[in-house]
Amino acid sequence: MARSAEVEIRGSGSSWSVFHQGQQLGKPQNQYEKACISAGVWERRLSARDRACLCCGAQFTSYGIGHRMCDACREDARGAMV
Numbered sequence: 001m002a003r004s005a006e007v008e009i010r011g012s013g014s015s016w017s018v019f020h021q022g023q024q025l026g027k028p029q030n031q032y033e034k035a036c037i038s039a040g041v042w043e044r045r046l047s048a049r050d051r052a053c054l055c056c057g058a059q060f061t062s063y064g065i066g067h068r069m070c071d072a073c074r075e076d077a078r079g080a081m082v
């Protein structure tokens, strides 16, 4: 699984930073809550990569292991279930 995309939040007081594999991502935040939001954004960004669609083979930006079809095929799949 894509555990490499996991980030962690480190800091204290009014300085919180998002880390990934020991590297700081972006600027420190002054509130833990803000760092949490930032961590979510980074996690999504880090797990995104180009994959080939399972249905048509087109390259598209996948945001995770459960996201394996391009937008056009996802639309088709939704339509087929109705």
Ligand SMILES: [Zn+2]
Pocket (backbone or CB within 6 Å): 053, 054, 055, 056, 057, 058, 069, 070, 071, 072, 073, 074
């Ligand atoms: Zn497709």
